[in-house]
Amino acid sequence: MTDSTVFAAGGVVWRLVDGKLRVLLVSRASYRDLTLPKGKVEANETLMETAVREIREETGIRVSLGIPVGVSHYRLPNGREKIVHYWAAEATDAAIQTSTFTPNKEIAAVEWLSLKKARARLSYPVDREILESFAARVDEGVLRTFPLVALRHAKAKARTEWEGTEGERPLTTRGRRQANALVAPLLAFGVRRIWSSPAERCVRTVTPLSAALGRRIERTELISQEAWEIGASDAKTVVRARVAARKPVVLCSHGPVLPDIMTELAYTTGTMPGAYLGSPSNLDTAAFSVAHLSVDDPGSGIIAIETHDPRF
Structure with missing residues (x-):
């Protein structure tokens, strides 16, 4: 190139x-x-x-x-x-x-x-x-699909530079630019539902998308980093509900939680987990992975996964 x-x-x-x-x-x-x-x-x-x-x-x-x-x-x-x-x-x-x-x-x-x-x-x-x-x-009979998007929050202020609680840690100027830049790519895939960790850095990442769609952000501790750190997260429940709904959705979460989300997505759709989940799980801030699933039979496996890096 x-x-x-x-x-x-x-x-x-x-x-x-x-x-x-x-x-x-x-x-x-x-x-x-x-x-x-x-x-x-x-x-x-x-x-x-x-x-x-x-x-x-x-x-x-x-x-x-x-x-x-x-x-x-x-x-x-x-x-x-x-x-x-x-x-x-x-x-x-x-x-x-x-x-x-x-x-x-x-x-x-x-x-x-x-x-x-x-x-x-x-x-x-x-x-x-x-x-x-x-x-x-x-x-292969996999033409009608819907996307489940796993999104890592945009760039946030470093822990060492923040005196407030972990859940309130805000986005940086770069992170806010990333959040705005995410709107058009996510709309391109037809995303219509937004689920997020309640952490400030996650909610603010999808706030511009929420405004563009005119839809509220559904917040759940089940994919928060704080819950993950104490063993109380539950990606399975969130992923299963979203797959069953068969609607284009984005799940905004944290680096440590994303591997759980992708692994549960594999299990929920009847796909064997493997090394192919590595890159889609290991995302930079404001990067996202799109898993394409069958509308007619979402349990038939992940049809395709594509990963996109942040613009800024």
Whole structure:
């Protein structure tokens, strides 16, 4: 990877029409091609934000990201490398009804096609590879998913610099910036519920998200560090309830508690715990891991996990 690398993001946008799967391709006016919706990352933007923004700009459809379905690498005519990250993204009936798409100088048309027709009509092999990855997930029956996000609180004032109680330890200036920067990436995954340790540093981390959603923060000592330190935490109860609810949710907690949350998530979903949980559990402040679970059968295992570092 070099400074000349171009990063981009997009999605395989899908919907069911009379029970039949259709995916959305865009026809670009200037290139006269048929491709997946995608675009370049803008300054101070995460890949997730880019994917959601570009899909909306090119198709008029608001989506939330589902499972990751691949990364394409290729050379541009000028010799620069381009890396594009893709997620599956359902176009709900409501999103279709409120679509703002009209043909324009960039996108001449959008087309809903079957997987077979989409394979045949896509203009580029790299797009077909992404579509094949998506099709494999369809064959596995894991298309409809919801995210459970494990989030470590943003940067807080050091214990040695704080004279108050541990639960009242506040965020630093950097931590407040991190909290604000978390809103758009978490919204990209469709998070709608917020559960948090009652510690000030956790609550303040998700306060901007709460304001953006217009939803309250559900506080529970069961995932607090103070409870963990005395052996009174209970990640199992929290995780099981959230998995059973099958709603997109973020759990904001502490470094020592996160491994328990991820381990209980594995057990709750019928997934064998293992080394793969190491990185998703060992998060820096304001980093988060997204576990994608089946809406139809959340006990069928963790479908995918992705981990994202803080912007600041």
